[in-house]
Amino acid sequence: MINEKHIVSSFDRDLESVQAMVMKMGGLVEAAMLDAAQALDTRDEELAAKVRANDSAIDSMEDQIQHECARLIAVRTPAATDLRTVLSVMRIAGQLERCGDYAKNLAKRSLVLSQLPQIDGATGSIRRMSRTVVMQLKDALDAYIARDLKLAHEVRQRDQEIDQMYNGLFREFLTHMLEDPRNITTCMHLHFIAKNIERVGDHATGIAEQVIYLVEGQLPTDERPKDSGVSALAAASRMEG
DSSP, rough: OOOHHHHHHHHHHHHHHHHHHHHHHHHHHHHHHHHHHHHHHHTTTHHHHHHHHHHHHHHHHHHHHHHHHHHHHHHOOOOOOHHHHHHHHHHHHHHHHHHHHHHHHHHHHHHHHOOOOOOOTTHHHHHHHHHHHHHHHHHHHHHHHHHHHHHHHHHHHHHHHHHHHHHHHHHHHHHHHOOOOGGGGHHHHHHHHHHHHHHHHEEEEHHHHHHHHHHHSSSOSOOOOOOTTHHHHHHHHHHHH
């Protein structure tokens, strides 16, 4: 009995450690998103370069989390809820790594856009969208740590707000391109930045769904809420690409 308690205690400590790493990784991703958006808005090439360089730390942390989770499964052979927790950690780490990639892509395009003519108000709008997405991501991670099912469902519903912001920016960029062909290159870069931010929102929603999986034992079966304009704009976006 003592040995069994010791094993359980060791597993709990290992699990707490790896979950703490996930939260730290989440903090790095949140900072990367905000810094990349700021670099775009202020044309700060040094900050954009910093975001690109720091992506390796996010990648390294994801590798470490996956390694630790694989070790936990192999050594501790967790069952039921504990196994769900380990699997959710692995999936969330993967979602965060993709978000880090999108922040890096945003920073890359920021460096290009710093050499192009500005579109009035566009970078400020993108920065506001980034803040909204980062709050969504933060709430998803908070829901995970607290096992807050209500907050997880709220985050999932808020994905529609991100879609609406993206749709508004898409239409705005399209208008600028139609009004003046000289805006096309700048607006294309801005559009892909907005799309990357929208995808970060999708990953935040995916993290919220992992909370639901962890608490209820299965992923949501209903479709994610989407803005009515998403399908048409997504088709147009594919045609551009």
